[in-house]
Amino acid sequence: MLIPFYRQLAKSLTAGPVVVATVVSTRGSVPREVGARMMIDAEGRSHGTIGGGAGEAKVIEAAKTLLTTGNKQLVEIDLSGAPDRDTQGVCGGQMQVWLERWSGKEAIALAQQILAHLEAGQSVTLVTPFEQERSPYLEAIRGPDPRSSFSELLHPPPTLLIIGAGHCGIQLAKVADLIGFQVMVQDQREEWANRQHYPQAARIFTTSIATALTELAQHTQLYAALLTRGYQYDLEALSALLKREIPCTYIGMIGSQKRVRKVKRTMEQAGFTAEQLRSLHAPIGLSIGALTPEEIAVSIAAELIQVRRSERIKE
Structure with missing residues (x-):
């Protein structure tokens, strides 16, 4: 970490x-x-x-x-x-x-x-x-003689953007912070999206999701968890996330199978392709029978670990 x-x-x-x-x-x-x-x-x-x-x-x-x-x-x-x-x-x-x-x-x-x-989502090479x-010292390009120094590319931790600052989001922030994610939160309701509920958060956005994502444009490892309070907020968030220039490493969305089908159908009608939507993890989290916000947070965190480790294997 x-x-x-x-x-x-x-x-x-x-x-x-x-x-x-x-x-x-x-x-x-x-x-x-x-x-x-x-x-x-x-x-x-x-x-x-x-x-x-x-x-x-x-x-x-x-x-x-x-x-x-x-x-x-x-x-x-x-x-x-x-x-x-x-x-x-x-x-x-x-x-x-x-x-x-x-x-x-x-x-x-x-x-x-x-x-x-690292906090800006940028990798940097430290030479010892x-x-x-x-x-x-920091090196712009990895070029030092490995026999006379130790050169290490320091990668920023993956950023988890929790969209929707409700009960599940509060618990997910705790677990995600524990497993090494840089936690950020977006919700325009300041009574939910605040430091009291999210002391772990590196940033809290109470602006629109589109505005928040402009400030995260350079983050190369962005994970997004849609834990919104309604269908219309899912559509707004998904639309902004799928248009992002640097694709998200992970997008997960909470909800029933019926809600997920409705969201996907509406997104396709809006012009998004089935291929774009295929990467969506929905319903979010690994299937472990989770019911409480705490259990749901654990199931989501397990899926985040699964995706993160598979990405490292690809590297």
């Missing part, structure tokens, strides 16, 4: 130096992937995880020393379980974790710059040089 991580990093840096530990290579079976990260702040507190257990404890101890010395370090974590070696687990693989101390105004500015890109005298 990159946005919470860099938000915490920027905050922690105001209190002192922070060590960022990043998994830069793996082999065999390991608990985390390349790019997994955690931080150890000036008070020795850790945020995030690179897999837990003895391996993570080893990294934290090394990071506490590095907070003082500032000397970059590559930590080897052996999870082979071999009896003749000092191993940190029995998963079967090995991990290399790079420890880098971030400190000062330049580091704060870099963390804030990364945040600005392995040389002691060089600091991390």
Whole structure:
């Protein structure tokens, strides 16, 4: 979850130096992937995880020393379980974790710059040089020598736009935030679309759906959940979403089979093709017998995960 991580990093840096530990290579079976990260702040507190257990404890101890010395370090974590070696687990693989101390105004500015890109739905490449005298920086094009640096394309989290700020939307925002989506809400009823109901939301739109989507035009991974209070609102939202220049990764619509058929029929009469409507997930969510708003939120979140993971497999 990159946005919470860099938000915490920027905050922690105001209190002192922070060590960022990043998994830069793996082999065999390991608990985390390349790019997994955690931080150890000036008070020795850790945020995030690179897999837990003895391996993570080893990294934290090394990071506490590095907070003082500032000397970059590559930590080897052996999870082979071999009896003749000092191993940190029995998963079967090995991990290399790079420890880098971030400190000062330049580091704060870099963390804030990364945040600005990610919150705007833009990917950005972070380069971490392995040389002691060089600091991390952003690269417009991935070109550094991989032998002398770790270059990582940081993707923004997918954005879930909840259209319709009712009871199901309130519960869905909680679950979607928990599974790593950047949550946004659109509903022209300010008594529903507000911070009290949606403290997780990065943005709340009380304008029309068309106006809201113009502000999200650059978001490349937009998921939309139509949880509106009526048929006419579904039509308005679907029309705007299907006309979007960058196609939505996911569009789901709540409602009965009868309502779904009526919406699709009306959309086809308005000129939208069956192919355009075929990607609509309706009724929304995986079929798990959900009844309450909380259960419906879980079923929708499960479908979001299913779509998100299948998109990663395509990549």
